[in-house]
Every structure is written in structure tokens, then in C-alpha cells.
Amino acid sequence: MSYIVLARKYRPTVFGEVVAQDHVTRTLVNALTADRISHSYLFSGPRGVGKTTTARLLARAVNCTGGGGADPCNQCDNCRAILAGNSLDVLEIDGASNRGIDEIRDLRERVGYAPGTCRYKVYIIDEVHMLTAEAFNALLKTLEEPPSHVIFMFATTAPHKVPPTILSRCQRFDFKAVPTADITGQLERVCKAEDIEIGREVLEMVARKAEGAMRDALSLADQVIAFCDGDYTVERAAQVLGMLDTGLLLELSDLITAGDTLGAMEFADKLVAGGVDLEEFYSELARHYRNLIVFRLGVKDPAALDIPGSRQDDYRRCAEKFELDDLVRSLQLILQFEEIFKFSGQQKISLELLLVRLTMLEKSVNISDLLARLGDAAPAAPGKPVENQLKKKQRGRN
Numbered sequence: 001m002s003y004i005v006l007a008r009k010y011r012p013t014v015f016g017e018v019v020a021q022d023h024v025t026r027t028l029v030n031a032l033t034a035d036r037i038s039h040s041y042l043f044s045g046p047r048g049v050g051k052t053t054t055a056r057l058l059a060r061a062v063n064c065t066g067g068g069g070a071d072p073c074n075q076c077d078n079c080r081a082i083l084a085g086n087s088l089d090v091l092e093i094d095g096a097s098n099r100g101i102d103e104i105r106d107l108r109e110r111v112g113y114a115p116g117t118c119r120y121k122v123y124i125i126d127e128v129h130m131l132t133a134e135a136f137n138a139l140l141k142t143l144e145e146p147p148s149h150v151i152f153m154f155a156t157t158a159p160h161k162v163p164p165t166i167l168s169r170c171q172r173f174d175f176k177a178v179p180t181a182d183i184t185g186q187l188e189r190v191c192k193a194e195d196i197e198i199g200r201e202v203l204e205m206v207a208r209k210a211e212g213a214m215r216d217a218l219s220l221a222d223q224v225i226a227f228c229d230g231d232y233t234v235e236r237a238a239q240v241l242g243m244l245d246t247g248l249l250l251e252l253s254d255l256i257t258a259g260d261t262l263g264a265m266e267f268a269d270k271l272v273a274g275g276v277d278l279e280e281f282y283s284e285l286a287r288h289y290r291n292l293i294v295f296r297l298g299v300k301d302p303a304a305l306d307i308p309g310s311r312q313d314d315y316r317r318c319a320e321k322f323e324l325d326d327l328v329r330s331l332q333l334i335l336q337f338e339e340i341f342k343f344s345g346q347q348k349i350s351l352e353l354l355l356v357r358l359t360m361l362e363k364s365v366n367i368s369d370l371l372a373r374l375g376d377a378a379p380a381a382p383g384k385p386v387e388n389q390l391k392k393k394q395r396g397r398n
């Protein structure tokens with residue numbers, strides 16, 4: 001049997017399986033239950049988040065003869081024909097390649113005929129924003145007085161390019177990018193169903209790389225499965241995904257808090273030897289410091305951060321080792337380096353310089369530590385530097 005890609009194999013078949021779009025599915029289920037079906041829907045949102053999936057689900061739900069609930073039964077003749085893509089009553093049109101007036105005129109003529117075996121004739125027009133102005137005009141006429149047996153479902157990644165006259169005639173649903181944690185959860189379910197054991201950390205990496213698109217996450221999982229061939233280590237996954245292992249950044253942070261300048265130089269060697277893209281590393285480093293600052297500020301809901309769940313404790317521990325002032329100054333230094341780094345013909349050397357400077361940043365003094373130390377010492381003991389630092393720090397607070 002040939003391999004079916006995960007994104008196809010795991011396309012949701014009932015509303016409850018559509019992940020992280022509850023605001024859409026709940027409304028649709030309610031409408032179906034009350035038999036209040038609109039004649040034109042617009043599904044907008046980024047790619048790979050469930051627009052086409054939901055349109056096909058809805059097309060089956062309105063035409064299902066299986067009875068029971070809002071979900072399609074996926075067994076009756078109508079459901080099966082629509083699932084197989086050969087129902088004559090549910091037509092998918094790609095707006096990008098059928099943009100013109102002729103195609104829409106053709107559609108308008110066909111709209112008049114009653115459906116064959118289904119209750120509704122459904123037209124799913126994908127990337128509807130690609131239609132020409134004339135085509136939209138022609139479509140508008142049909143939308144103004146749609147025959148009662150017709151439902152239009154438009155999908156678009158660019159709703160702002162759809163004329164307001166069309167928008168105002170549709171019931172609109174905005175799909176959201178799928179949060180990383182929800183993608184990870186879905187990847188876990190899929191791996192379980194496939195009987196493949198991939199660690200949570202790797203799945204989180206895949207989820208982060210997908211940047212909100214479930215389809216991308218599943219395609220990346222296909223790649224990881226093919227490439228790693230049973231050996232799903234973070235290192236191998238990072239390699240195939242072209243991503244940086246968060247562990248590397250935590251390792252570097254330890255070198256920086258320890259002021260280990262030589263270690264930082266060796267770390268740069270290790271990056272180059274491991275084939276890490278230095279520009280990618282540089283931008284991840286800035287993000288890393290930003291995350292540490294957020295942690296240091298005591299963020300309430302770490303799940304809202306773009307940090308893998310399995311790494312959050314490591315992050316918390318790491319952040320605790322830094323003073324907030326130092327993190328802020330370090331991030332400032334990193335950002336100041338951007339120009340030098342981007343335009344340097346010597347990327348490795350400029351990265352080394354940055355890492356060295358980070359390890360050599362003068363550390364802020366933690367006031368309470370200092371006071372404790374002052375209390376322990378004899379009255380005359382504090383040397384000048386400490387006094388100056390304390391003054392500097394207090395000035396900074398005012």
C-alpha cells in the first residue's frame with residue numbers, strides 16, 4: 001500500500017476533531033442543530049488551519065442522510081461521495097485558476113439546476129480573493145438572490161482583498177493560527193495512532209517550526225519520520241527541520257552566567273562544526289533573551305510563551321540565575337550587534353565577539369545579596385567599587 005501523507009490521512013471527519021477552532025465549529029454545530037443554514041459562508045484565516053476541512057465537513061453535514069446530530073455520519077451515500085470527491089453536487093473550485101468572468105458565468109448558469117442526490121448544491125471556492133473584479137460582480141448577482149438549494153462556501157487567506165459587497169452577504173468565520181501547544185497535542189495523537197514513538201520535545205520543535213499551520217506541522221512530521229528512521233533524537237530532528245535545539249541556548253546561558261569566556265569561544269566552534277546557520281542562531285539568541293526577560297518578570301501563563309512545555313522548567317531555572325538588569329543589557333547588546341553581524345564578511349568572528357562580550361558584561365549587584373554581605377562585614381569593609389556600584393544602581397532606580 002502506498003504511503004498516505006499524514007495531513008491527508010488525519011483530516012478531521014467530524015467537527016469535534018477540528019483543533020483550536022471552537023469558535024467556528026460550535027457556531028456551525030448550533031446552526032446545523034437548529035437547521036439554520038446560511039447560503040453563503042466565508043472562511044478566512046492563515047493557510048493550513050482547517051478552512052477547507054471545515055467547508056467539506058459542512059458540505060457533508062448539510063447533505064448527510066445518516067441522521068443523528070450535527071456531525072456527518074461519513075457512511076451514507078452522500079457522505080461517501082463527498083469524501084471521495086466525486087459528488088456531482090459538491091464542487092470545489094480553485095479561485096486562483098478560475099478567476100475570470102467566463103468561469104463565474106458558467107457557474108451562475110449551473111447554479112440554477114437542482115441538486116442530484118443531495119439536499120444542497122455546494123460550491124466551495126478556495127482562494128476566492130483571486131477572482132477578478134468582473135467575476136466578483138457576476139458572483140454578486142447570484143449571492144443577492146441565491147436559489148434555496150445552493151450554498152456557497154468561500155475560503156481565503158486574504159479577506160481584505162474580497163470586496164465588501166461580497167463580504168456583507170456572507171456569514172464570516174475567522175480561523176486562527178493554531179497555538180503551538182494545540183499542534184503538539186494533535187501531533188501526539190497522530191503519532192499514537194500511527195504507533196510511532198517520538199518524544200515530546202521533538203514534537204514541540206515540529207510544532208514551533210509550523211508556526212500555527214497544522215498542515216505544515218503534519219508535513220514536517222512526515223519529513224522527520226522519513227529522515228530519522230526510528231531514531232527520533234532532538235539533534236536529528238533539529239537537523240532535518242533546520243532548527244536550533246533550545247538546549248544549545250540554555251547551555252550558552254550557563255557559560256554566560258559563569259562568565260566562561262573561553263567556553264563561549266568553544267561554543268561558537270561547536271555551532272560551526274554542527275552546521276548551525278549563524279544568522280538563524282543570532283535571531284534565536286535575541287528571542288532567547290527576550291524569553292528569559294519575560295520569565296524573569298514572572299510571567300503568569302508560561303504556556304502563552306513560545307517556549308516548549310518540556311523546557312519551561314529549564315527556562316525558569318536559567319532565568320533565575322540572571323538579574324533583570326543584566327538580561328536587559330545583554331539583549332540591548334545583542335540587538336546593537338545586528339548590523340555588525342549581518343554585514344560582516346566574518347560572521348563567525350563577529351558572533352564570537354558577541355559571545356565573549358556577553359560573558360564579560362559587568363554583572364549587576366543584587367541589592368539584597370549586597371546588603372546581606374554588608375551586614376556580615378565590618379563597617380569599614382566595603383571597598384570603593386562596591387560602594388560605587390551601589391550608588392550607580394540606586395541612581396538607576398530613581
Ligand SMILES: Nc1ncnc2c1ncn2[C@@H]1O[C@H](COP(=O)(O)OP(=O)(O)O)[C@@H](O)[C@H]1O
Binds near residue numbers: 017021053
Ligand atoms: N484545525 C485543525 N485541526 C486538525 N487538523 C487540521 C486543522 N487544520 C488543518 N489540519 C490538517 O491540515 C490539513 C489541511 O487543512 P486544510 O483544512 O486544507 O487547511 P486550509 O485552512 O489551508 O484550507 C488537514 O487535512 C488536516 O490534516
Ligand SMILES: [Mg+2]
Binds near residue numbers: 048051052053
Ligand atoms: Mg484550503
Ligand SMILES: [Zn+2]
Binds near residue numbers: 074076
Ligand atoms: Zn452521512
